[in-house]
Amino acid sequence: MALQQNGEKAMFTVYNMWSKPKTFWSLLGLRLLAFLATASAALVMLLNKQTKTFVVATIGSTPVKLTLTAKFHHTPAFVFFVIANGVASFHNFVMIMVELGSRFDYKGLRFAVMAILDMLNVVLVSGGANAAAFMAELGKNGNSHARWDKICDKFGTFCEHGGGALVASFAALALMLLISSMSILKLLKS
Numbered sequence: 001m002a003l004q005q006n007g008e009k010a011m012f013t014v015y016n017m018w019s020k021p022k023t024f025w026s027l028l029g030l031r032l033l034a035f036l037a038t039a040s041a042a043l044v045m046l047l048n049k050q051t052k053t054f055v056v057a058t059i060g061s062t063p064v065k066l067t068l069t070a071k072f073h074h075t076p077a078f079v080f081f082v083i084a085n086g087v088a089s090f091h092n093f094v095m096i097m098v099e100l101g102s103r104f105d106y107k108g109l110r111f112a113v114m115a116i117l118d119m120l121n122v123v124l125v126s127g128g129a130n131a132a133a134f135m136a137e138l139g140k141n142g143n144s145h146a147r148w149d150k151i152c153d154k155f156g157t158f159c160e161h162g163g164g165a166l167v168a169s170f171a172a173l174a175l176m177l178l179i180s181s182m183s184i185l186k187l188l189k190s
Contacts, residue, residue: 023182023186024099026182027099027179027182027183027186028096028099028100030175030178030179030182031092031095031096031099031179032092032096033175034088034092034172034175034176034179035089035092035093035096037168037169037171037172037175038085038086038088038089038092038125038168038169038172039085039086039089040165040168041081041085041165041166041168041169041172042081042082042085042086042089042165044161044164044165044168045072045078045081045082045085045132045161045162045165046072046082047161048071048072048078048158048161048162048165049069049070049071049072049158050069050070050155050156050157050158051067051068051069051070052067052068052069052070052154052155053065053066053067053068054066054067054068054154070151070155070158072162075135077131077132077134077135078132078135078162080127080128080131080132081128081129081131081132081165081169082128083128084124084125084127084128084129085125085128085169085172087121087124088121088124088125088172088176091117091121092121095114095117095118098110098114111183111186111187112187114183114187115180115183115184115186115187118176118179118180118183119180121176121180122173122176122177122180125169125172125173125176126173128169129166129169129170129173132162132165132166132169133166133170136159136162136163136166139151139152139159139162140152140159
């Protein structure tokens with residue numbers, strides 16, 4: 001319901017949450033899925049850790065062992081991945097709360113701000129996922145020209161968990177692209 005006086009456009013618009021169209025509920029559902037995907041990607045990568053013990057030499061009959069741990073924070077790209085997905089999940093959570101709890105819209109600015117923030121969210125998730133994908137490829141195959149060895153043959157569980165986090169992040173990226181395009185279409189219709 002819009003508050004109007006003398007044929008002028010309303011300054012504030014009051015919405016009833018239960019009478020919203022299907023696009024509202026589909027956008028809310030997509031945003032919830034994107035929130036779950038980004039949060040799971042961030043948590044899986046955040047908790048990704050594997051420790052292995054290797055025999056590096058043998059002195060007489062005594063093996064010399066070295067214990068190595070692979071953690072996400074050893075690679076800056078994975079740290080950026082966790083931060084980007086964490087910020088994106090927080091953004092999606094806040095947007096869900098705004099959609100559910102907001103009843104007022106000041107001169108239609110809510111749709112414009114949401115569309116801009118959604119685009120920034122897409123860029124952030126894309127950057128984090130692509131940086132982590134590059135490092136995952138390097139960890140899986142190595143680089144013979146730079147003489148960097150692959151590590152996924154030694155830290156298999158670490159690489160599998162990282163791959164799962166990447167799949168969740170790229171799924172969230174696809175959802176965020178869809179949400180962003182729906183937000184822009186919603187902005188154009190208002």
